[in-house]
Amino acid sequence: MKxxxxxxxxxxxxxxxxxxxxxxxxxxGILFLFMFIAILTVILKGNFLLLKYAVVIFLTDIxxxxxxxxxxxxxxxxxxxxxxxxxxxxxxAQQKKFAWIIGIVLAVTMFILIVVVNSHSPIxxxxxxxxxIFLFFESAFGICLGCKFYSMIYKEKAQYxxxxxxxxKAKQEIQKTTWVQLFIVLGFIAYIFLTVFFFNDTxxxxxxxxxxxxxxxxxx
Numbered sequence: 001m002k003x004x005x006x007x008x009x010x011x012x013x014x015x016x017x018x019x020x021x022x023x024x025x026x027x028x029g030i031l032f033l034f035m036f037i038a039i040l041t042v043i044l045k046g047n048f049l050l051l052k053y054a055v056v057i058f059l060t061d062i063x064x065x066x067x068x069x070x071x072x073x074x075x076x077x078x079x080x081x082x083x084x085x086x087x088x089x090x091x092x093a094q095q096k097k098f099a100w101i102i103g104i105v106l107a108v109t110m111f112i113l114i115v116v117v118n119s120h121s122p123i124x125x126x127x128x129x130x131x132x133i134f135l136f137f138e139s140a141f142g143i144c145l146g147c148k149f150y151s152m153i154y155k156e157k158a159q160y161x162x163x164x165x166x167x168x169k170a171k172q173e174i175q176k177t178t179w180v181q182l183f184i185v186l187g188f189i190a191y192i193f194l195t196v197f198f199f200n201d202t203x204x205x206x207x208x209x210x211x212x213x214x215x216x217x218x219x220x
Contacts, residue, residue: 006069008093018090019070021142026079029139031058032132039128042120051128052115058131059107066100091144098153099134099146106131 008017038054041047065073070093106127113124137143 004069005067007066007097008070011090014090017093019093019096020080020083021089021091022083022086023076023079024091024096025139025142026082027073027075028135030075030078031061032135032139034058035128035132035135039132048114048120055107055110055114059104059111062100062103062107066097066104095147095150096144098150099144102146102149103131103134 006017008019011018035054035058038051041050061073061075064070065076070076110124110127110131113119113121134145137145
């Protein structure tokens with residue numbers, strides 16, 4: 001029973017249970033894509049069906065991770081398969097559990113409001129946005145935002161963080177960001193806004209059928 005209900009893996013060389021950060025990031029990417037499509041369907045079509053399924057799937061998956069064993073989480077299994085040829089990057093299990101408990105709280109709230117009560121409000125919109133941000137930061141940057149609150153709540157240092165961010169060390173030259181680079185980013189943002197300002201009307205026009213395929217189809 002202990003082998004089934006357990007959180008984290010015992011790996012030689014690590015004095016606490018750990019998880020593979022690479023498969024966690026892959027699983028976060030899978031969930032992010034699913035949630036993003038579901039939310040986009042709501043925004044564009046006003047259809048909440050896919051979002052309801054997404055909430056149920058998200059809640060079920062993350063509950064399996066926390067209350068049974070991450071090894072049996074469907075998305076983590078898929079993530080493990082996807083990154084099976086990559087060397088594991090171990091992360092402390094305890095801070096991940098704390099982060100996933102936050103996910104459960106958000107998912108339960110969404111389940112009650114959207115699935116059970118069958119309602120929508122700014123609260124559900126804010127929770128959806130929060131979930132997307134958490135999943136995106138995990139999958140794209142390897143940054144566990146929920147883990148950031150772990151040391152704040154428990155007043156202790158997390159162990160084995162992704163990218164060794166828990167360890168205080170001097171940045172290498174390739175990691176440093178110069179003022180010139182920051183100005184380039186700001187300039188790029190300004191460029192995007194100017195593009196929208198000057199070309200929005202032009203870009204809003206529907207593209208014409210270059211080869212007349214639509215007209216041919218309608219004529220038939």
